[in-house]
Structures are given as structure tokens and as C-alpha cells.
Amino acid sequence: MLRRLKEWLLSIPSLAWLVFFFLLPTLMVFVIAFKPANLLGDIGEGWTLSTWVELGNPNYPAIVWRTLRLSFYCTAVCILLGIPFSYCIARASEKCQRWLLMLVIIPFWTNFLIRVFAWKAILHPEGILKHVLVSVGLATPDTMLLYNEGAVLLVMVYTYLPFAIMPLYAAIEKFDFSLIDAALDLGSTVATAFRRVFVPGIRRGIQTAILMVLIPALGSYVIPDILGGPTSEMLGNKIAQRASTDRNLPHAAALSALLCLGVMLPMLVSTLVLRRKKRGEP
Amino acid sequence: MSGFLEFEGITKSFGDLKALDHVSLSIRQGEIFSLLGPSGCGKTTLLRICAGFETPDSGRVLLDGKDITDLPPNRRKVNTIFQNYALFPNMTLRENIAFGLQIAKVPKKEIAERVEAMLQLVQLEYHAHKRPHQISGGQKQRVAIARALINRPQVLLLDEPLAALDLKLRQRMLVELDGIHDEVGTTFVYVTHDQSEAMGLSDRIAVLNRGVVEQVGTSTEIYEAPRSSFTAAFIGDTNFFNGRVCEIIDNEYCLIEIEGIEPRLRFFNDKNLRANVRVDVSVRPEKFSMDRNPPVPSLKHNTLRGIVEDIIYLGSHSKCWVRINDEYLISVTSQHSRFLLDRKPILWNEEVWISWHADDGYMLERYDENDEALLALPSDTDLIEEPAAVDDVEAE
Numbered sequence: 001m002l003r004r005l006k007e008w009l010l011s012i013p014s015l016a017w018l019v020f021f022f023l024l025p026t027l028m029v030f031v032i033a034f035k036p037a038n039l040l041g042d043i044g045e046g047w048t049l050s051t052w053v054e055l056g057n058p059n060y061p062a063i064v065w066r067t068l069r070l071s072f073y074c075t076a077v078c079i080l081l082g083i084p085f086s087y088c089i090a091r092a093s094e095k096c097q098r099w100l101l102m103l104v105i106i107p108f109w110t111n112f113l114i115r116v117f118a119w120k121a122i123l124h125p126e127g128i129l130k131h132v133l134v135s136v137g138l139a140t141p142d143t144m145l146l147y148n149e150g151a152v153l154l155v156m157v158y159t160y161l162p163f164a165i166m167p168l169y170a171a172i173e174k175f176d177f178s179l180i181d182a183a184l185d186l187g188s189t190v191a192t193a194f195r196r197v198f199v200p201g202i203r204r205g206i207q208t209a210i211l212m213v214l215i216p217a218l219g220s221y222v223i224p225d226i227l228g229g230p231t232s233e234m235l236g237n238k239i240a241q242r243a244s245t246d247r248n249l250p251h252a253a254a255l256s257a258l259l260c261l262g263v264m265l266p267m268l269v270s271t272l273v274l275r276r277k278k279r280g281e282p
Numbered sequence: 283m284s285g286f287l288e289f290e291g292i293t294k295s296f297g298d299l300k301a302l303d304h305v306s307l308s309i310r311q312g313e314i315f316s317l318l319g320p321s322g323c324g325k326t327t328l329l330r331i332c333a334g335f336e337t338p339d340s341g342r343v344l345l346d347g348k349d350i351t352d353l354p355p356n357r358r359k360v361n362t363i364f365q366n367y368a369l370f371p372n373m374t375l376r377e378n379i380a381f382g383l384q385i386a387k388v389p390k391k392e393i394a395e396r397v398e399a400m401l402q403l404v405q406l407e408y409h410a411h412k413r414p415h416q417i418s419g420g421q422k423q424r425v426a427i428a429r430a431l432i433n434r435p436q437v438l439l440l441d442e443p444l445a446a447l448d449l450k451l452r453q454r455m456l457v458e459l460d461g462i463h464d465e466v467g468t469t470f471v472y473v474t475h476d477q478s479e480a481m482g483l484s485d486r487i488a489v490l491n492r493g494v495v496e497q498v499g500t501s502t503e504i505y506e507a508p509r510s511s512f513t514a515a516f517i518g519d520t521n522f523f524n525g526r527v528c529e530i531i532d533n534e535y536c537l538i539e540i541e542g543i544e545p546r547l548r549f550f551n552d553k554n555l556r557a558n559v560r561v562d563v564s565v566r567p568e569k570f571s572m573d574r575n576p577p578v579p580s581l582k583h584n585t586l587r588g589i590v591e592d593i594i595y596l597g598s599h600s601k602c603w604v605r606i607n608d609e610y611l612i613s614v615t616s617q618h619s620r621f622l623l624d625r626k627p628i629l630w631n632e633e634v635w636i637s638w639h640a641d642d643g644y645m646l647e648r649y650d651e652n653d654e655a656l657l658a659l660p661s662d663t664d665l666i667e668e669p670a671a672v673d674d675v676e677a678e
Contacts, residue, residue, distance in 0.1 A: 181335055182368035184355040186382035186433065196381075200372035 026260065032253035041247030051254045060238075067235040070149065071217035074156040075164075078213045079206060081157070082164035083172075086205075089165070090172040101169070104162050112159070116226050119155045120146065123227070147229030155223050163212040171205020207270060215263050235259050286311035286469055287332070287437050292341035294327055294493075301327040302338070303493040309437075309486075314463055314470040316480035319490035320516065325473045328490075329439050332471065333362045345436060356385075361430035362439040366446065367422045369414035375425050376401070376410040382433040400428040403462065420451050427459075431466055440472045444479060456482055477517050481505065489513045510648040511562065515656035519601075520564045521612050522646075522654060523547070527559045535640055538563060542607050547584045548640040555645070562649035567615040569642035572602065574628060577637045585637040588612065590630055602628070604636055612636065613657065 033051055036044035089100045107115060122129050123145040133139035145151060179201065183193035199206070221236030228234070235255065243252035285308030294302040302324045309315045317325040330336040332343060334355035343351045350358055361382070369378050379400055383393045401407045404424035409417055414425070423443060430438055443459075444452045460483055463470055474480050480487050481501040489496040489504060491512045497504055508514035511522060525540035525547070536551040538561060549563050571577070577585055588604035591611065604612045614636055616628070628634060 176366070176368065178364050178366060178368040179370060181333075181355070182362070182364060182370070183381070184335075185333055185360075185362045186429065187356045187385045188381075189356060192385060197370055197372075200370075203372075 029253045029256050029260070032250050033257045035250050035253075037248045037250045041249070043249055051250045054251060055254055055258065063233055063235055063238055066149070066232065067218060067220075070153055070156065070232075070234065071214055071220070073153055074160060074217045075210055075214045077153075077157045078161050078164035079168075079209055081161060082168045082209060083202075083206075085161075086165050086168035086172050089169050090175075104165050107162070113222060115159075116155060116222055119151075119158070120226060123151055123154075146227060147232070149228070149232040152220075152224045152228045152232050152234075155227055156217055156220060159223065160213040160217055163216070164209040167208035167212060168202065168205045171202035171208075175201050204274075207274065211267065211270060214266065218263055219259060285309050286346060287471070288342075288344040289328065289332075290342045290344065292328065292331060292338045292343070294324075294331065294336060294338045300493050302331075304341070305490075305493070305495055306341075307488055307495065307498065309469060309471060311469055312467050313485040314460075314472060314483055316472045316474060316484040316487045317490055318474055318477060318480040318487050318517075320475055322492075323490040324493040325475075325490050326441060329362070329441055329471065329473045332437070333360055333439055334358050359433075359436040360439060361433050361435040361437075362441060363423075363426045363430050363443045365442045367414075367426040369422055369425055369429070371414050374411050374413055375406060375417070378414070378425055379428045379432055381429065386433070396432055400432045403431075403465065404428045419447050420455060423447065423455055424458075427462060431462070431468065435468060437469045437471060440470060442474055443472075444474075444476075452479070459483060481517075489516065491516070507644055508564070509646065511564070511646050511650050511653040512648075512656075514564045514644075514646060515653045519567050519613055519615075519657060521567065521610075521657070522649070523563045523565075523610070524649070525561060525563065527551075527555050527557050527561055530555075530557060542609050543586065545585065547643070548582065549643045549645065550641050551645075553645045553647075562646040563643050564646055565638055565643045567601070567613045568599075569638045570612070570614045570616075570636045571638070572604070572614050572616050572628065572634050572636045574632060574634055576635045582640050583637045584640065584643075585635055586612070587633065587635055590628060590632050590634055593628075593630060604634060 032043055034047050034049065036046060036048040036050065038044040089097055089104075092100060121127055124130070125144070125146065127145070130139065130143070130145055133143070133145075134141055139145075175198070179197050180193050183197045184190070188196065219236055220234055221240055224232055224234045224237055225240070228237075236259075239252050239255045239259070242248050242255060287309040289305055289307045292302050292305040293300075305324070305328060307315075317328060319325050327336060331338050334350075334353060334357075338351065341351075342349055345358070345360065350360075369375075370381065373381070376397055380393050380397045383396060388396075397410075398407075401410050404427055406421060406424055406428070409421060414422060417425070426443070440459075444455050447455060456479060459470075472480070472483060481504075484501060486498060486500055487504055488498045489512070497509045497513045499507075504513060505517055508517065508520075514520045514522070523538070523540050523543075525538040527536050528539045528546060529537040530551065531537065531548070534551060535548050536555060536557075537546040538549055539546050547563075553561075555561055576587075577583065579585075586604075586606055588606040590602055591605045592603040594601045599615050599617050602614045602616060604614055606612055618627075
């Protein structure tokens with residue numbers, strides 16, 4: 001009994017943190033979504049379902065679809081690039097490993113917003129990349145590198161790649177490469193060894209990397225806002241627009257709640273999958 | 283040469299390190315052949331060349347008459363048992379064992395039958411559904427054997443397969459390995475740094491040192507008639523004497539004069555040396571008999587007098603070091619048969635006589651003073667198990 005009490009006392013600080021800064025704000029978002037909006041931009045009295053009905057806005061399905069699509073593409077590209085990159089880091093000499101990891105982390109020393117603006121400069125019609133591409137004949141003078149989905153996806157991958165590399169590196173670094181030798185020795189090709197031994201071996205790293213990229217990607221706001229045009233808006237932009245431009249907090253809250261559910265669902269699924277797999281593993 | 287598995291002049295360097303230097307070996311079909319040597323002698327590299335994980339800088343590997351030097355590992359009828367077993371953690375034991383057959387696209391029904399037969403051979407029928415982390419080291423070892431043998435390889439390579447097991451289990455697995463070999467009859471190439479494993483299991487042994495084959499022979503040949511000081515010192519224990527032939531007796535024996543040692547010593551002259559030739563001779567510790575009284579003089583025995591400097595009691599026998607003079611400290615093994623006869627055991631600092639029969643010494647073809655380091659009194663650092671990592675580094 002005393003031990004239980006001690007455990008509770010010890011977990012109070014972290015529990016309080018989670019309650020005040022995570023649980024309550026999230027609940028507030030869900031509560032506000034059921035409140036009416038008033039013309040002053042405040043939250044009105046009483047309860048209503050009208051905001052949820054407004055989510056049936058014919059513009060939304062396209063935006064939701066784009067958000068999902070860009071996030072999934074971004075996740076897939078990050079994993080596909082992250083595996084060979086992490087592989088190289090994990091197989092490099094110890095000294096090289098430290099340097100390469102450093103290179104992965106260095107961008108975080110600069111403010112995220114500044115890095116996104118830097119991309120704007122790079123992709124700008126008068127920017128350096130455009131000049132280079134035009135001069136080697138890969139682009140025509142009226143090719144647009146900026147303000148489209150491609151630009152958004154590119155910078156999303158740039159932003160979230162380190163979040164994929166870190167868990168993948170951790171998994172590959174622990175992987176026992178004599179298993180690959182064993183698979184080759186038993187007659188498998190390199191491709192089969194990769195598919196049947198390497199990928200299952202770093203499965204946890206891949207799962208973590210997917211969560212680490214997919215969740216923030218779904219909530220992207222700054223990147224499409226700065227680099228995307230009106231045709232590459234994502235859900236995050238709509239939420240910001242409803243909250244700050246339209247001053248319709250309940251509507252923004254309902255959109256946020258929708259996104260929140262969309263993020264929690266895959267997490268819930270992956271936790272359940274992990275738990276079921278755990279029975280057979282240490 | 284007409285062996286089943288042939289290494290012809292294999293040379294392999296890693297940077298400045300010459301791991302193998304013109305190694306030629308001929309291994310017969312169906313035999314258990316051991317590659318024995320200390321860490322870093324090149325034995326693992328030779329095995330990896332045979333498996334296809336390394337390509338030699340020069341030389342050829344022939345299997346059943348075909349050149350397999352440049353074949354990738356997955357196209358050789360050779361399977362390996364890895365030092366850490368390398369079982370696939372994401373598969374059950376049954377899936378592990380079936381892996382090779384699945385890759386070879388053997389029909390499902392046949393796979394099931396052969397896996398079942400293999401599980402029986404290694405006595406793991408009741409564990410087939412488990413995963414590698416749920417079974418013991420000895421069981422992992424057996425899975426590794428089954429997973430390799432199910433492909434019916436022409437040669438099975440074993441890379442220090444017992445190194446990770448404790449002593450008792452190691453001895454049992456050794457017997458099991460021998461039994462499995464009798465049953466399947468596959469050619470085994472066995473890499474180890476443990477002389478007792480090699481001598482207990484092998485039909486023939488190749489002793490490797492610094493990338494060079496020192497000697498190839500049966501366990502008895504290598505133990506009783508080592509050609510070089512390295513073999514003599516690495517296999518078992520021995521004592522070296524460096525001297526000059528001064529007289530030939532009956533064309534059979536010779537008297538050897540050793541600096542600082544009083545009587546001239548009689549050795550069997552199997553190398554047909556002539557007088558005045560310098561020679562290195564060696565006598566194993568268990569060939570001596572030790573007594574505190576001088577033995578009855580005999581023409582065929584050599585006798586030396588010395589002081590016992592150190593005794594290590596080892597249960598089955600004791601090891602003593604007897605100081606003859608400043609240069610010679612002789613290692614002597616003595617049995618404890620006298621314990622119940624109420625005779626006082628020999629103690630430190632006692633004066634003793636050691637003697638041995640002239641036939642029990644042997645002459646060496648090659649002698650390297652460094653090898654005497656292998657015979658030095660064990661210091662504290664030697665007692666710590668030598669890590670096998672040196673070989674791994676060499677392999678990379």
C-alpha cells in the first residue's frame with residue numbers, strides 16, 4: 001500500500017505536466033469544437049453541432065486528401081532515403097559516425113522558420129537552383145519551383161529526414177550483420193537477405209521512424225504556408241486561417257480535433273500491433 | 283594433390299597485415315579437418331575465403347575439382363556455422379532451419395519432411411516453435427548445425443562453434459558433433475584455437491601461425507612429432523633445448539651437447555643428423571619422471587638435477603618448474619599416484635632428479651625463440667580469457 005502511494009507521489013510532477021500542458025489543452029480543443037462562434041470572434045454560450053456540420057464544406061475533402069497524400073509521400077521518401085543513409089552511418093568507422101551524426105543534427109541549430117525561408121530563396125524564380133537547372137537544360141525559364149506541392153514535399157522531406165534517420169540509425173547500429181552473411185551462406189541473394197533478414201531485423205526502427213515523420217508531417221503548417229501556393233494548402237493552414245483570419249475558434253477547434261483523431265488512430269493501431277508482436281519477443 | 287577441398291597458394295592481406303601467406307591445403311572427402319592456431323593466425327580468414335565472404339589476393343579454392351574461388355557465397359555448396367550462430371531472431375527454429383530450402387524453392391511438402399528429420403537429428407522436435415532468444419546456447423548451436431546441414435552441403439564450415447559454451451557443454455557438444463558427422467558423413471572444416479577441441483574431434487589438423495601452415499597431420503603426429511617450435515609449444519606444453527650434435531651412436535641415437543648442462547643428452551636421431559650440426563630438441567613435460575633420489579643409471583635415459591621452483595596443483599596432476607641452471611627452467615608434469623602411499627610429496631625448493639627416455643625427446647626442423655613465450659609461466663593477465671575479437675578484426 002505504502003509502495004503504491006510512493007509510486008503515485010513520484011509520478012505527480014510528470015503527471016501534472018501531462019495533465020496541464022497536454023490533456024487539458026486537448027480536451028479544451030474538443031470542448032470548444034462543440035461551442036457556437038459569435039461575431040466578435042469569441043466563443044458563444046451553449047452547445048451546438050453546427051461547426052461539425054460546417055466541416056462538410058466541399059473544399060475540405062481535397063485539402064484532407066492532399067494532407068494525407070503529402071504526409072504519406074513524405075514518410076515514404078524519408079524511410080527510403082533514411083535506410084541507406086543510416087546504413088552508411090552505422091557501417092562507417094566510429095570517428096566517421098560521430099561526424100556524420102553531427103551533420104544530421106547541425107541544421108537544428110538554426111531556427112526552423114529561417115531554414116524554410118532559406119529554401120524559399122533557393123527555390124525562388126530568381127534563385128540559384130532555377131538558374132542552374134535552366135543553364136543545364138533541365139528546366140525552362142517559366143518552370144515554377146516554388147508555390148506548388150513539389151516544393152512543399154521537398155522541404156517536408158528535408159525537415160523530417162533527421163527524425164527518420166535517428167531511429168533507423170539506432171536500429172541498424174544494433175543489427176547483427178553476421179545474419180546477412182548467414183542468409184547469403186544459406187543461398188539467398190542480397191535482395192532476399194535484405195527483405196527477409198535485414199528489414200525484419202530493423203522493424204522497430206522503421207516503425208518508430210514512420211511515427212516520427214508521419215505525425216508532424218500531418219500537422220505541417222509553416223512549410224505549406226511559406227512555400228505552398230493556394231493549390232497546396234494543407235489542413236494546418238486551414239486551421240490557422242480559421243483561428244486567426246476568420247476568428248472562428250470553434251471551427252478551428254473542430255478541424256484540430258479531426259486532425260488529432262487522425263493522428264491518434266495510426267498511433268493506437270501501431271501500439272496494438274507492437275503489443276501483439278511483443279509476446280513473441282524479449 | 284587430389285583432395286576434395288583444395289586450397290592452392292592462398293594469399294590474403296588486409297592493409298599491411300598479411301593474414302594468409304601461400305597457404306596450400308588438401309582436405310579429403312568426409313573427414314573432419316581442423317584449422318588450429320592462435321587468434322590472428324588467419325584461420326578465420328581462410329574459412330571465410332572458403333565460404334565466399336572474402337576473395338583471396340592470389341591462389342585458388344577447388345571444391346570437388348571445380349574452381350570456386352570467385353563464386354559468391356550463395357552459389358557454393360558450402361554452409362557455415364557461425365561463431366555466434368547467427369540465427370534469424372525474427373523466425374522460429376523451424377523457419378530458421380527451413381530457410382535454405384525455401385530459398386532453393388524446394389517443394390513445401392519436402393521442406394516439411396526434411397525439417398522434421400533435421401529437428402530429430404539435433405533433438406529439438408519439442409522446441410521447433412520457439413524463437414532463438416528462448417533457447418539455450420547449446421540448443422542454438424544445434425539449430426545452427428541443422429540449418430546448415432539441411433542444405434546437404436558438400437562441406438560444412440564450423441567457425442569456433444563451441445567458443446561461446448561453457449566447458450561441460452563444450453565437451454558434450456563435441457561428442458554430439460562427432461555423432462552428427464558419423465551420421466551425415468559431410469566433410470567438416472573446423473576452425474578453433476582450442477587444441478583439445480581440435481585433437482578430440484579431428485581426423486587431421488593443420489596448425490596455422492601468422493598466416494602460414496606450420497604442420498598438417500593427425501592429432502598424434504602433431505603432438506608427438508611437432509616439426510616446429512611453434513607447433514611444439516602451441517599444442518600442449520614442452521621444453522626446448524638448443525645444442526650441438528657431438529656423437530652418433532649406432533646410427534640411431536646421438537649425443538647432444540647443450541651449453542650449461544652437464545651430461546650430454548641422448549636423443550633419437552630421426553633426422554639423420556651428422557656430428558657438429560646445431561639442433562633444437564624438445565621434451566614434453568609428461569615424459570619426465572621426477573624423484574628426490576638419483577635414478578638407477580641407464581644408457582637410454584637422460585638425467586638432470588635441479589631445484590623445484592614452482593608447483594601448481596591441478597587435481598589430475600601437478601605442474602612443476604625445475605630450475606636446472608640460469609638458462610633452463612624445465613616444465614615437468616607429475617602424477618599424484620603416491621598420495622595414498624604415505625610418501626612425502628615433493629615441495630618447493632627441494633632438490634630433485636628428472637629423467638626421461640631417449641626416445642621421448644624429438645628434434646625440431648624449425649625453431650623460433652619467440653615461441654618460447656608460449657611456454658612462459660602463466661601470469662595474471664593470461665588467466666583472463668583471451669577475447670576472440672582479434673580474429674574478427676582480422677576478418678573485416
